[in-house]
Amino acid sequence: MNDHAVSRPAPAARVYADALAEGQFRIQRCRACGSAIFYPRELCPECGAGELDWFAPSGRGTVHATTTVRRKPEAGGDYNVALIDLEEGPRLMSRVEGIAAEAVRIGLPVQARVAVTEGEGLLLFDAVASNNAGESDHE
Amino acid sequence: MNNASLSQLRGKTAIAGVATFGCGEAPGYSDMDLLANAARRAVADAGLTMNDIDGLCTASVLATMWPMEVVEHLGINARFIDGTMIGGSSFVAHLMPAMLALEAGQCDAVLVCYGSAQRTSTLNRKEVAKARRRMDPQPYEHPYEPILPLSAYALAASRHMHEFGTTRAQLAEVAVSAREWARLNPDAFMRDPLTVDQVLASRMVSDPLTVRDSCLVTDGGGAYVLVRAERARDLPRPPVYVLGSGTAVWHRQISSMPDLTVTAARQSGEQAYAMAGLAAADMDMAQLYDAFTINTLLFLEDLGFCAKGEGGAFVADGHIRPGGSLPVNTNGGGLSWGHPGMYGIFATIEAVRQLRGEAGDRQVAAPATAIVQGNGGTLSSQSTAILGTGDTL
Ligand SMILES: [Zn+2]
Numbered sequence: 250m251n252d253h254a255v256s257r258p259a260p261a262a263r264v265y266a267d268a269l270a271e272g273q274f275r276i277q278r279c280r281a282c283g284s285a286i287f288y289p290r291e292l293c294p295e296c297g298a299g300e301l302d303w304f305a306p307s308g309r310g311t312v313h314a315t316t317t318v319r320r321k322p323e324a325g326g327d328y329n330v331a332l333i334d335l336e337e338g339p340r341l342m343s344r345v346e347g348i349a350a351e352a353v354r355i356g357l358p359v360q361a362r363v364a365v366t367e368g369e370g371l372l373l374f375d376a377v378a379s380n381n382a383g384e385s386d387h388e
Numbered sequence: 389m390n391n392a393s394l395s396q397l398r399g400k401t402a403i404a405g406v407a408t409f410g411c412g413e414a415p416g417y418s419d420m421d422l423l424a425n426a427a428r429r430a431v432a433d434a435g436l437t438m439n440d441i442d443g444l445c446t447a448s449v450l451a452t453m454w455p456m457e458v459v460e461h462l463g464i465n466a467r468f469i470d471g472t473m474i475g476g477s478s479f480v481a482h483l484m485p486a487m488l489a490l491e492a493g494q495c496d497a498v499l500v501c502y503g504s505a506q507r508t509s510t511l512n513r514k515e516v517a518k519a520r521r522r523m524d525p526q527p528y529e530h531p532y533e534p535i536l537p538l539s540a541y542a543l544a545a546s547r548h549m550h551e552f553g554t555t556r557a558q559l560a561e562v563a564v565s566a567r568e569w570a571r572l573n574p575d576a577f578m579r580d581p582l583t584v585d586q587v588l589a590s591r592m593v594s595d596p597l598t599v600r601d602s603c604l605v606t607d608g609g610g611a612y613v614l615v616r617a618e619r620a621r622d623l624p625r626p627p628v629y630v631l632g633s634g635t636a637v638w639h640r641q642i643s644s645m646p647d648l649t650v651t652a653a654r655q656s657g658e659q660a661y662a663m664a665g666l667a668a669a670d671m672d673m674a675q676l677y678d679a680f681t682i683n684t685l686l687f688l689e690d691l692g693f694c695a696k697g698e699g700g701a702f703v704a705d706g707h708i709r710p711g712g713s714l715p716v717n718t719n720g721g722g723l724s725w726g727h728p729g730m731y732g733i734f735a736t737i738e739a740v741r742q743l744r745g746e747a748g749d750r751q752v753a754a755p756a757t758a759i760v761q762g763n764g765g766t767l768s769s770q771s772t773a774i775l776g777t778g779d780t781l
Binding site for chain 1: 527528529531532533534535539542543544546547550591592593594595596597641642643644648
Protein backbone atom coordinates (compact mmCIF):
# COMPACT_ATOMS: atom_id res chain seq x y z
CA MET A 250 0.00 0.00 0.00
CA ASN A 251 1.39 3.39 -0.96
CA ASP A 252 0.69 6.83 0.53
CA HIS A 253 -2.37 7.49 -1.56
CA ALA A 254 -4.08 4.14 -1.29
CA VAL A 255 -6.15 5.13 1.74
CA SER A 256 -7.88 8.05 0.01
CA ARG A 257 -8.19 6.34 -3.34
CA PRO A 258 -11.85 5.74 -4.27
CA ALA A 259 -12.89 2.19 -5.13
CA PRO A 260 -13.08 1.49 -8.87
CA ALA A 261 -16.53 2.05 -10.32
CA ALA A 262 -16.87 -1.52 -11.54
CA ARG A 263 -16.35 -2.73 -7.96
CA VAL A 264 -18.85 -0.25 -6.50
CA TYR A 265 -21.41 -1.35 -9.09
CA ALA A 266 -20.86 -5.06 -8.48
CA ASP A 267 -20.99 -4.63 -4.69
CA ALA A 268 -24.31 -2.76 -4.90
CA LEU A 269 -25.71 -5.34 -7.32
CA ALA A 270 -24.72 -8.13 -4.92
CA GLU A 271 -26.91 -6.39 -2.32
CA GLY A 272 -29.80 -6.25 -4.75
CA GLN A 273 -29.31 -2.58 -5.61
CA PHE A 274 -29.14 -1.31 -9.22
CA ARG A 275 -27.04 1.86 -9.30
CA ILE A 276 -25.61 3.74 -12.25
CA GLN A 277 -23.49 6.88 -12.58
CA ARG A 278 -24.22 10.45 -13.55
CA CYS A 279 -21.57 12.95 -14.63
CA ARG A 280 -21.45 15.98 -12.35
CA ALA A 281 -20.03 18.11 -15.17
CA CYS A 282 -22.34 17.37 -18.11
CA GLY A 283 -25.22 15.51 -16.48
CA SER A 284 -24.95 12.41 -18.66
CA ALA A 285 -26.26 9.19 -17.19
CA ILE A 286 -23.60 6.52 -17.68
CA PHE A 287 -23.63 2.74 -18.09
CA TYR A 288 -21.52 0.62 -17.83
CA PRO A 289 -19.63 1.88 -14.75
CA ARG A 290 -16.58 3.91 -15.64
CA GLU A 291 -13.73 5.90 -14.17
CA LEU A 292 -14.53 8.93 -16.28
CA CYS A 293 -17.43 10.31 -18.29
CA PRO A 294 -17.31 8.98 -21.87
CA GLU A 295 -19.26 12.05 -23.04
CA CYS A 296 -17.05 14.84 -21.67
CA GLY A 297 -14.05 13.18 -19.99
CA ALA A 298 -14.76 14.55 -16.51
CA GLY A 299 -13.89 12.38 -13.52
CA GLU A 300 -16.56 13.38 -10.97
CA LEU A 301 -19.32 10.80 -11.29
CA ASP A 302 -22.12 10.33 -8.78
CA TRP A 303 -24.05 7.12 -8.16
CA PHE A 304 -27.83 7.13 -8.30
CA ALA A 305 -30.67 4.63 -8.47
CA PRO A 306 -32.33 4.72 -11.90
CA SER A 307 -36.08 4.18 -12.17
CA GLY A 308 -35.48 0.71 -13.59
CA ARG A 309 -37.97 1.46 -16.33
CA GLY A 310 -36.75 0.64 -19.79
CA THR A 311 -37.69 -0.33 -23.32
CA VAL A 312 -36.44 -3.20 -25.46
CA HIS A 313 -34.23 -1.67 -28.15
CA ALA A 314 -33.11 -4.87 -29.89
CA THR A 315 -33.73 -8.52 -29.19
CA THR A 316 -32.65 -12.01 -30.19
CA THR A 317 -33.68 -15.51 -29.18
CA VAL A 318 -30.62 -17.65 -28.67
CA ARG A 319 -31.48 -21.19 -29.70
CA ARG A 320 -30.43 -23.92 -27.32
CA LYS A 321 -31.34 -27.58 -27.08
CA PRO A 322 -34.18 -28.27 -24.61
CA GLU A 323 -31.95 -30.64 -22.63
CA ALA A 324 -29.44 -27.79 -22.19
CA GLY A 325 -32.13 -25.45 -20.87
CA GLY A 326 -33.94 -24.38 -24.00
CA ASP A 327 -34.08 -21.08 -25.89
CA TYR A 328 -33.38 -17.84 -24.07
CA ASN A 329 -33.58 -14.13 -24.67
CA VAL A 330 -30.75 -11.64 -25.06
CA ALA A 331 -31.82 -8.03 -25.42
CA LEU A 332 -30.51 -4.51 -25.49
CA ILE A 333 -32.53 -2.31 -23.15
CA ASP A 334 -32.78 1.47 -23.29
CA LEU A 335 -33.05 2.79 -19.75
CA GLU A 336 -35.44 5.67 -19.19
CA GLU A 337 -32.41 7.73 -18.10
CA GLY A 338 -30.68 7.19 -21.46
CA PRO A 339 -28.02 4.48 -21.30
CA ARG A 340 -28.38 1.22 -23.22
CA LEU A 341 -27.30 -2.11 -21.81
CA MET A 342 -27.46 -5.81 -22.47
CA SER A 343 -29.74 -7.98 -20.37
CA ARG A 344 -32.34 -10.73 -20.49
CA VAL A 345 -36.07 -10.19 -20.46
CA GLU A 346 -37.92 -12.72 -18.35
CA GLY A 347 -41.54 -13.38 -17.52
CA ILE A 348 -42.55 -14.04 -21.13
CA ALA A 349 -41.40 -16.53 -23.73
CA ALA A 350 -38.06 -15.59 -25.32
CA GLU A 351 -39.57 -15.37 -28.79
CA ALA A 352 -42.37 -13.09 -27.49
CA VAL A 353 -39.91 -10.32 -26.56
CA ARG A 354 -40.43 -7.49 -29.06
CA ILE A 355 -38.65 -4.24 -29.78
CA GLY A 356 -40.51 -1.47 -27.96
CA LEU A 357 -41.68 -3.72 -25.13
CA PRO A 358 -41.71 -1.86 -21.78
CA VAL A 359 -39.63 -3.62 -19.16
CA GLN A 360 -38.72 -3.19 -15.50
CA ALA A 361 -35.33 -3.91 -13.95
CA ARG A 362 -34.88 -6.54 -11.26
CA VAL A 363 -31.73 -7.70 -9.53
CA ALA A 364 -31.35 -11.42 -8.99
CA VAL A 365 -28.83 -12.33 -6.30
CA THR A 366 -27.36 -15.80 -6.43
CA GLU A 367 -24.50 -17.01 -4.23
CA GLY A 368 -23.44 -13.46 -3.40
CA GLU A 369 -23.44 -12.21 -6.98
CA GLY A 370 -26.00 -9.87 -8.48
CA LEU A 371 -27.38 -10.12 -12.01
CA LEU A 372 -29.45 -7.37 -13.60
CA LEU A 373 -32.54 -8.74 -15.32
CA PHE A 374 -35.70 -7.21 -16.76
CA ASP A 375 -39.31 -8.28 -16.58
CA ALA A 376 -41.88 -7.55 -19.24
CA VAL A 377 -44.33 -4.95 -17.98
CA ALA A 378 -47.92 -5.98 -18.54
CA SER A 379 -49.44 -3.17 -20.54
CA ASN A 380 -52.62 -2.66 -22.50
CA ASN A 381 -50.51 -0.78 -25.02
CA ALA A 382 -47.96 -3.54 -25.46
CA GLY A 383 -49.12 -4.12 -29.04
CA GLU A 384 -48.83 -0.45 -29.95
CA SER A 385 -45.47 -0.01 -28.29
CA ASP A 386 -44.17 -2.48 -30.84
CA HIS A 387 -44.14 0.49 -33.20
CA GLU A 388 -42.72 3.12 -30.88
CA MET B 389 -2.79 15.14 -40.76
CA ASN B 390 -5.82 16.48 -42.62
CA ASN B 391 -7.49 15.00 -45.65
CA ALA B 392 -5.61 17.31 -48.02
CA SER B 393 -2.25 15.95 -46.92
CA LEU B 394 -3.56 12.38 -46.84
CA SER B 395 -4.65 12.89 -50.45
CA GLN B 396 -0.99 13.33 -51.28
CA LEU B 397 -0.55 9.66 -50.35
CA ARG B 398 -3.04 8.68 -53.07
CA GLY B 399 -1.39 6.24 -55.44
CA LYS B 400 2.03 6.60 -53.81
CA THR B 401 2.13 2.95 -52.76
CA ALA B 402 1.02 -0.23 -54.47
CA ILE B 403 0.34 -3.84 -53.64
CA ALA B 404 2.97 -5.72 -55.62
CA GLY B 405 2.32 -9.27 -54.49
CA VAL B 406 -0.46 -11.37 -52.96
CA ALA B 407 -0.94 -14.99 -51.96
CA THR B 408 -3.21 -17.30 -50.04
CA PHE B 409 -2.31 -20.71 -48.71
CA GLY B 410 -4.16 -23.62 -47.15
CA CYS B 411 -7.59 -22.01 -47.42
CA GLY B 412 -10.43 -24.34 -46.55
CA GLU B 413 -9.00 -27.24 -44.59
CA ALA B 414 -5.29 -27.56 -43.84
CA PRO B 415 -5.02 -30.30 -41.21
CA GLY B 416 -1.71 -30.41 -39.41
CA TYR B 417 -0.78 -26.81 -40.17
CA SER B 418 -0.47 -24.23 -37.41
CA ASP B 419 -1.41 -20.56 -37.71
CA MET B 420 2.26 -19.79 -38.30
CA ASP B 421 2.70 -22.56 -40.90
CA LEU B 422 -0.17 -21.09 -42.92
CA LEU B 423 1.08 -17.52 -42.49
CA ALA B 424 4.64 -18.44 -43.50
CA ASN B 425 3.53 -20.26 -46.63
CA ALA B 426 1.30 -17.38 -47.70
CA ALA B 427 4.06 -14.86 -46.88
CA ARG B 428 6.69 -16.70 -48.91
CA ARG B 429 4.39 -16.94 -51.89
CA ALA B 430 3.29 -13.30 -51.70
CA VAL B 431 6.90 -12.13 -51.59
CA ALA B 432 7.72 -14.33 -54.57
CA ASP B 433 4.62 -13.04 -56.38
CA ALA B 434 6.01 -9.54 -55.89
CA GLY B 435 9.28 -10.58 -57.50
CA LEU B 436 11.13 -10.01 -54.24
CA THR B 437 12.95 -12.20 -51.72
CA MET B 438 12.32 -12.40 -48.01
CA ASN B 439 15.56 -10.43 -47.52
CA ASP B 440 13.89 -7.48 -49.25
CA ILE B 441 11.17 -7.32 -46.59
CA ASP B 442 11.97 -4.65 -44.00
CA GLY B 443 8.47 -3.82 -42.82
CA LEU B 444 5.91 -6.09 -41.14
CA CYS B 445 2.23 -5.79 -40.28
CA THR B 446 0.57 -8.77 -38.65
CA ALA B 447 -1.90 -9.76 -35.96
CA SER B 448 -3.11 -12.95 -34.32
CA VAL B 449 -6.33 -13.94 -32.61
CA LEU B 450 -4.43 -15.94 -30.00
CA ALA B 451 -0.89 -14.59 -29.51
CA THR B 452 -0.46 -11.15 -27.98
CA MET B 453 3.18 -10.69 -29.06
CA TRP B 454 2.67 -12.14 -32.51
CA PRO B 455 4.86 -9.74 -34.57
CA MET B 456 7.95 -10.99 -32.72
CA GLU B 457 7.11 -14.59 -33.51
CA VAL B 458 6.58 -13.72 -37.17
CA VAL B 459 9.88 -11.78 -37.39
CA GLU B 460 11.64 -14.78 -35.89
CA HIS B 461 9.94 -17.43 -38.00
CA LEU B 462 10.37 -15.59 -41.30
CA GLY B 463 13.91 -14.50 -40.46
CA ILE B 464 13.32 -10.88 -41.40
CA ASN B 465 14.81 -7.72 -39.95
CA ALA B 466 11.90 -5.31 -39.81
CA ARG B 467 12.58 -1.58 -39.39
CA PHE B 468 8.84 -0.92 -39.37
CA ILE B 469 6.45 -3.06 -37.34
CA ASP B 470 2.71 -2.60 -36.84
CA GLY B 471 0.88 -5.16 -34.71
CA THR B 472 -2.39 -3.27 -34.50
CA MET B 473 -5.08 -5.80 -33.59
CA ILE B 474 -8.62 -4.57 -34.11
CA GLY B 475 -10.10 -7.86 -35.23
CA GLY B 476 -10.88 -8.78 -38.79
CA SER B 477 -10.32 -5.27 -40.15
CA SER B 478 -6.71 -5.24 -38.96
CA PHE B 479 -5.10 -6.14 -42.27
CA VAL B 480 -7.04 -3.42 -44.06
CA ALA B 481 -6.19 -0.95 -41.30
CA HIS B 482 -2.49 -1.85 -41.63
CA LEU B 483 -2.43 -0.07 -45.00
CA MET B 484 -2.27 3.47 -43.63
CA PRO B 485 0.66 3.06 -41.21
CA ALA B 486 2.45 0.98 -43.85
CA MET B 487 1.96 3.72 -46.46
CA LEU B 488 3.21 6.38 -44.06
CA ALA B 489 6.27 4.29 -43.21
CA LEU B 490 7.05 3.71 -46.89
CA GLU B 491 6.57 7.37 -47.76
CA ALA B 492 8.75 8.48 -44.84
CA GLY B 493 11.49 6.12 -45.96
CA GLN B 494 11.36 4.11 -42.76
CA CYS B 495 11.26 0.95 -44.85
CA ASP B 496 11.06 -0.18 -48.49
CA ALA B 497 8.85 -3.26 -48.59
CA VAL B 498 6.08 -4.09 -46.12
CA LEU B 499 4.73 -7.61 -45.71
CA VAL B 500 1.18 -7.82 -44.34
CA CYS B 501 0.43 -11.39 -43.32
CA TYR B 502 -1.96 -13.63 -41.40
CA GLY B 503 -2.70 -17.27 -40.81
CA SER B 504 -5.36 -19.23 -38.96
CA ALA B 505 -5.86 -22.95 -38.48
CA GLN B 506 -9.13 -22.39 -36.65
CA ARG B 507 -11.06 -25.12 -38.48
CA THR B 508 -8.74 -28.07 -38.08
CA SER B 509 -6.62 -26.94 -35.12
CA THR B 510 -6.50 -29.30 -32.17
CA LEU B 511 -7.19 -26.23 -30.05
CA ASN B 512 -10.84 -26.59 -29.23
CA ARG B 513 -12.70 -23.40 -30.21
CA LYS B 514 -14.97 -23.70 -27.17
CA GLU B 515 -11.90 -23.79 -24.91
CA VAL B 516 -10.47 -20.76 -26.69
CA ALA B 517 -13.75 -18.89 -26.19
CA LYS B 518 -13.71 -19.83 -22.52
CA ALA B 519 -10.12 -18.66 -22.08
CA ARG B 520 -10.92 -15.41 -23.85
CA ARG B 521 -13.78 -14.75 -21.44
CA ARG B 522 -11.20 -14.84 -18.66
CA MET B 523 -8.48 -12.84 -20.40
CA ASP B 524 -10.73 -10.28 -22.12
CA PRO B 525 -13.84 -10.16 -19.93
CA GLN B 526 -16.97 -8.29 -20.93
CA PRO B 527 -18.70 -8.36 -17.55
CA TYR B 528 -21.75 -6.44 -18.78
CA GLU B 529 -22.47 -8.84 -21.65
CA HIS B 530 -21.08 -12.30 -20.89
CA PRO B 531 -23.46 -13.06 -17.99
CA TYR B 532 -26.37 -13.04 -20.47
CA GLU B 533 -24.66 -15.67 -22.63
CA PRO B 534 -24.96 -14.10 -26.06
CA ILE B 535 -23.27 -16.30 -28.67
CA LEU B 536 -20.49 -13.86 -29.49
CA PRO B 537 -20.01 -12.49 -32.00
CA LEU B 538 -23.13 -13.95 -33.69
CA SER B 539 -25.80 -12.71 -31.26
CA ALA B 540 -24.39 -9.18 -31.47
CA TYR B 541 -24.93 -9.15 -35.23
CA ALA B 542 -28.37 -10.68 -34.66
CA LEU B 543 -29.26 -7.75 -32.41
CA ALA B 544 -28.14 -5.30 -35.09
CA ALA B 545 -30.18 -7.23 -37.65
CA SER B 546 -33.25 -7.14 -35.41
CA ARG B 547 -33.00 -3.39 -35.26
CA HIS B 548 -32.53 -3.04 -39.03
CA MET B 549 -35.63 -5.16 -39.59
CA HIS B 550 -37.59 -3.09 -37.07
CA GLU B 551 -36.59 0.32 -38.41
CA PHE B 552 -36.57 -0.34 -42.14
CA GLY B 553 -38.75 -3.39 -42.68
CA THR B 554 -35.79 -5.47 -43.80
CA THR B 555 -36.83 -9.12 -44.14
CA ARG B 556 -35.12 -12.43 -43.49
CA ALA B 557 -35.53 -13.19 -47.19
CA GLN B 558 -33.53 -10.06 -48.03
CA LEU B 559 -30.79 -11.14 -45.64
CA ALA B 560 -30.89 -14.59 -47.24
CA GLU B 561 -30.40 -12.96 -50.63
CA VAL B 562 -26.94 -11.84 -49.43
CA ALA B 563 -25.99 -15.46 -48.73
CA VAL B 564 -27.42 -16.61 -52.06
CA SER B 565 -25.53 -13.90 -53.97
CA ALA B 566 -22.30 -14.87 -52.23
CA ARG B 567 -22.93 -18.50 -53.17
CA GLU B 568 -23.58 -17.58 -56.80
CA TRP B 569 -20.14 -15.95 -56.89
CA ALA B 570 -18.56 -18.92 -55.07
CA ARG B 571 -19.95 -21.23 -57.73
CA LEU B 572 -17.68 -19.40 -60.18
CA ASN B 573 -14.64 -19.81 -57.91
CA PRO B 574 -12.92 -23.21 -57.76
CA ASP B 575 -11.17 -22.10 -54.54
CA ALA B 576 -14.43 -21.51 -52.68
CA PHE B 577 -15.20 -23.84 -49.79
CA MET B 578 -18.95 -24.12 -50.43
CA ARG B 579 -20.10 -24.27 -54.05
CA ASP B 580 -23.37 -26.20 -53.95
CA PRO B 581 -26.43 -24.35 -55.25
CA LEU B 582 -28.20 -22.34 -52.55
CA THR B 583 -31.66 -20.78 -52.61
CA VAL B 584 -33.36 -18.19 -50.44
CA ASP B 585 -35.76 -20.88 -49.24
CA GLN B 586 -32.86 -23.10 -48.20
CA VAL B 587 -31.33 -20.25 -46.18
CA LEU B 588 -34.69 -19.53 -44.52
CA ALA B 589 -35.09 -23.22 -43.66
CA SER B 590 -31.56 -23.63 -42.29
CA ARG B 591 -30.87 -23.96 -38.57
CA MET B 592 -31.68 -20.83 -36.58
CA VAL B 593 -28.83 -19.90 -34.23
CA SER B 594 -29.78 -16.52 -32.79
CA ASP B 595 -32.82 -14.86 -34.36
CA PRO B 596 -32.91 -13.64 -37.09
CA LEU B 597 -29.59 -15.21 -38.12
CA THR B 598 -29.37 -18.83 -39.24
CA VAL B 599 -26.25 -20.86 -39.81
CA ARG B 600 -26.45 -19.86 -43.51
CA ASP B 601 -26.53 -16.17 -42.55
CA SER B 602 -23.18 -16.78 -40.87
CA CYS B 603 -19.66 -16.98 -42.22
CA LEU B 604 -17.88 -20.30 -42.55
CA VAL B 605 -15.17 -21.52 -40.22
CA THR B 606 -12.13 -22.42 -42.32
CA ASP B 607 -8.36 -22.47 -42.18
CA GLY B 608 -6.22 -20.24 -44.31
CA GLY B 609 -3.24 -17.97 -44.67
CA GLY B 610 -3.05 -14.72 -46.62
CA ALA B 611 -0.38 -12.12 -47.33
CA TYR B 612 0.32 -9.08 -49.46
CA VAL B 613 3.37 -6.92 -50.10
CA LEU B 614 3.22 -3.13 -50.23
CA VAL B 615 5.96 -1.02 -51.84
CA ARG B 616 6.34 2.54 -53.13
CA ALA B 617 4.61 3.02 -56.49
CA GLU B 618 7.73 3.71 -58.55
CA ARG B 619 9.26 0.46 -57.36
CA ALA B 620 6.06 -1.47 -58.02
CA ARG B 621 6.23 -0.43 -61.66
CA ASP B 622 9.56 -2.27 -61.98
CA LEU B 623 8.19 -5.48 -60.44
CA PRO B 624 6.60 -8.31 -62.45
CA ARG B 625 2.92 -7.97 -61.50
CA PRO B 626 0.60 -5.13 -62.49
CA PRO B 627 0.68 -2.73 -59.53
CA VAL B 628 -2.55 -2.28 -57.60
CA TYR B 629 -2.38 1.23 -56.17
CA VAL B 630 -3.73 2.29 -52.81
CA LEU B 631 -5.91 5.29 -53.55
CA GLY B 632 -7.64 5.69 -50.21
CA SER B 633 -7.56 4.34 -46.68
CA GLY B 634 -9.56 5.08 -43.57
CA THR B 635 -10.16 3.40 -40.22
CA ALA B 636 -12.66 4.11 -37.46
CA VAL B 637 -13.61 2.44 -34.18
CA TRP B 638 -16.77 3.51 -32.37
CA HIS B 639 -17.22 0.79 -29.75
CA ARG B 640 -16.21 -2.69 -28.62
CA GLN B 641 -19.36 -4.34 -27.26
CA ILE B 642 -22.60 -4.32 -29.22
CA SER B 643 -24.36 -2.76 -26.21
CA SER B 644 -22.12 0.30 -26.66
CA MET B 645 -22.73 0.71 -30.40
CA PRO B 646 -24.16 4.22 -30.79
CA ASP B 647 -26.73 3.27 -33.46
CA LEU B 648 -27.18 -0.41 -34.32
CA THR B 649 -28.03 0.46 -37.92
CA VAL B 650 -25.06 2.72 -38.67
CA THR B 651 -21.49 1.42 -38.57
CA ALA B 652 -18.18 3.24 -38.36
CA ALA B 653 -17.77 2.29 -42.03
CA ARG B 654 -19.57 5.55 -42.70
CA GLN B 655 -16.59 7.40 -41.19
CA SER B 656 -13.83 5.12 -42.52
CA GLY B 657 -15.49 5.20 -45.94
CA GLU B 658 -15.72 8.99 -45.98
CA GLN B 659 -12.03 9.19 -45.08
CA ALA B 660 -11.06 6.74 -47.81
CA TYR B 661 -13.26 8.38 -50.46
CA ALA B 662 -11.88 11.82 -49.56
CA MET B 663 -8.29 10.61 -49.85
CA ALA B 664 -9.02 8.89 -53.17
CA GLY B 665 -11.10 11.74 -54.56
CA LEU B 666 -13.68 9.15 -55.54
CA ALA B 667 -17.25 8.22 -54.64
CA ALA B 668 -19.32 5.04 -54.43
CA ALA B 669 -20.47 5.53 -58.01
CA ASP B 670 -16.82 5.26 -59.12
CA MET B 671 -16.34 1.77 -57.63
CA ASP B 672 -16.26 -1.17 -60.02
CA MET B 673 -16.64 -3.72 -57.23
CA ALA B 674 -16.96 -4.00 -53.46
CA GLN B 675 -15.30 -6.60 -51.24
CA LEU B 676 -17.25 -6.28 -47.98
CA TYR B 677 -16.42 -8.33 -44.91
CA ASP B 678 -19.54 -10.51 -44.70
CA ALA B 679 -19.16 -12.15 -41.32
CA PHE B 680 -22.96 -12.27 -41.32
CA THR B 681 -25.54 -11.38 -43.96
CA ILE B 682 -26.48 -8.15 -42.14
CA ASN B 683 -22.91 -6.87 -42.65
CA THR B 684 -23.30 -6.62 -46.39
CA LEU B 685 -26.49 -4.57 -46.08
CA LEU B 686 -24.95 -2.23 -43.52
CA PHE B 687 -21.80 -1.66 -45.54
CA LEU B 688 -23.66 -1.13 -48.83
CA GLU B 689 -25.59 1.61 -47.03
CA ASP B 690 -22.76 3.12 -45.02
CA LEU B 691 -20.42 3.23 -48.03
CA GLY B 692 -23.04 5.03 -50.10
CA PHE B 693 -24.13 2.34 -52.59
CA CYS B 694 -27.73 2.81 -51.47
CA ALA B 695 -29.58 4.93 -48.92
CA LYS B 696 -29.75 3.94 -45.25
CA GLY B 697 -32.40 1.29 -44.83
CA GLU B 698 -32.50 0.33 -48.50
CA GLY B 699 -29.82 -2.35 -48.39
CA GLY B 700 -32.40 -5.14 -48.26
CA ALA B 701 -34.24 -3.94 -51.35
CA PHE B 702 -30.91 -3.30 -53.12
CA VAL B 703 -29.75 -6.90 -52.76
CA ALA B 704 -33.23 -8.33 -53.44
CA ASP B 705 -33.11 -6.55 -56.81
CA GLY B 706 -30.11 -8.72 -57.70
CA HIS B 707 -27.56 -5.88 -57.82
CA ILE B 708 -24.81 -7.81 -56.03
CA ARG B 709 -25.19 -11.16 -57.82
CA PRO B 710 -22.93 -12.11 -60.74
CA GLY B 711 -24.15 -9.98 -63.63
CA GLY B 712 -25.61 -7.36 -61.28
CA SER B 713 -24.76 -3.67 -61.26
CA LEU B 714 -22.27 -3.95 -58.38
CA PRO B 715 -20.08 -7.05 -58.05
CA VAL B 716 -19.84 -7.78 -54.31
CA ASN B 717 -17.65 -10.42 -52.66
CA THR B 718 -16.65 -11.90 -55.97
CA ASN B 719 -14.72 -14.78 -54.40
CA GLY B 720 -17.84 -15.95 -52.54
CA GLY B 721 -17.02 -13.97 -49.39
CA GLY B 722 -16.80 -15.15 -45.82
CA LEU B 723 -20.21 -16.75 -46.33
CA SER B 724 -19.15 -19.15 -49.09
CA TRP B 725 -15.47 -18.75 -50.07
CA GLY B 726 -14.15 -19.19 -46.56
CA HIS B 727 -13.50 -17.45 -43.29
CA PRO B 728 -10.22 -18.09 -41.49
CA GLY B 729 -11.09 -15.97 -38.46
CA MET B 730 -10.00 -12.49 -39.59
CA TYR B 731 -11.16 -12.11 -43.16
CA GLY B 732 -10.05 -8.57 -44.05
CA ILE B 733 -6.82 -9.67 -45.68
CA PHE B 734 -8.67 -12.09 -47.94
CA ALA B 735 -11.10 -9.39 -49.08
CA THR B 736 -8.07 -7.26 -49.96
CA ILE B 737 -6.39 -10.10 -51.85
CA GLU B 738 -9.56 -10.78 -53.87
CA ALA B 739 -9.73 -7.11 -54.87
CA VAL B 740 -6.11 -7.26 -56.04
CA ARG B 741 -6.69 -10.41 -58.06
CA GLN B 742 -9.74 -8.84 -59.73
CA LEU B 743 -7.90 -5.60 -60.52
CA ARG B 744 -5.05 -7.62 -62.04
CA GLY B 745 -7.54 -9.55 -64.18
CA GLU B 746 -6.59 -12.91 -62.64
CA ALA B 747 -9.99 -13.97 -61.34
CA GLY B 748 -10.91 -16.57 -63.94
CA ASP B 749 -14.61 -17.35 -64.37
CA ARG B 750 -15.59 -14.80 -61.75
CA GLN B 751 -13.54 -11.98 -63.32
CA VAL B 752 -15.28 -8.60 -63.30
CA ALA B 753 -15.04 -7.01 -66.77
CA ALA B 754 -12.02 -4.65 -66.94
CA PRO B 755 -12.30 -3.15 -63.47
CA ALA B 756 -10.26 -0.08 -62.53
CA THR B 757 -11.36 0.42 -58.91
CA ALA B 758 -12.35 -1.65 -55.88
CA ILE B 759 -13.49 -0.79 -52.39
CA VAL B 760 -12.57 -3.12 -49.55
CA GLN B 761 -14.38 -2.99 -46.21
CA GLY B 762 -12.75 -4.67 -43.22
CA ASN B 763 -14.84 -5.29 -40.12
CA GLY B 764 -13.76 -6.33 -36.65
CA GLY B 765 -15.30 -7.27 -33.32
CA THR B 766 -19.06 -6.80 -33.23
CA LEU B 767 -19.33 -4.22 -36.03
CA SER B 768 -16.79 -2.40 -33.85
CA SER B 769 -13.77 -1.59 -35.99
CA GLN B 770 -14.15 -0.56 -39.62
CA SER B 771 -11.41 -0.05 -42.12
CA THR B 772 -11.92 0.95 -45.74
CA ALA B 773 -9.44 0.69 -48.58
CA ILE B 774 -9.87 1.97 -52.12
CA LEU B 775 -7.62 0.26 -54.63
CA GLY B 776 -7.09 0.99 -58.30
CA THR B 777 -5.22 0.02 -61.43
CA GLY B 778 -2.70 2.28 -63.16
CA ASP B 779 -5.60 3.83 -65.09
CA THR B 780 -6.81 5.54 -61.93
CA LEU B 781 -3.62 7.56 -61.35
ZN1 LIG C 1 -19.66 14.29 -18.64
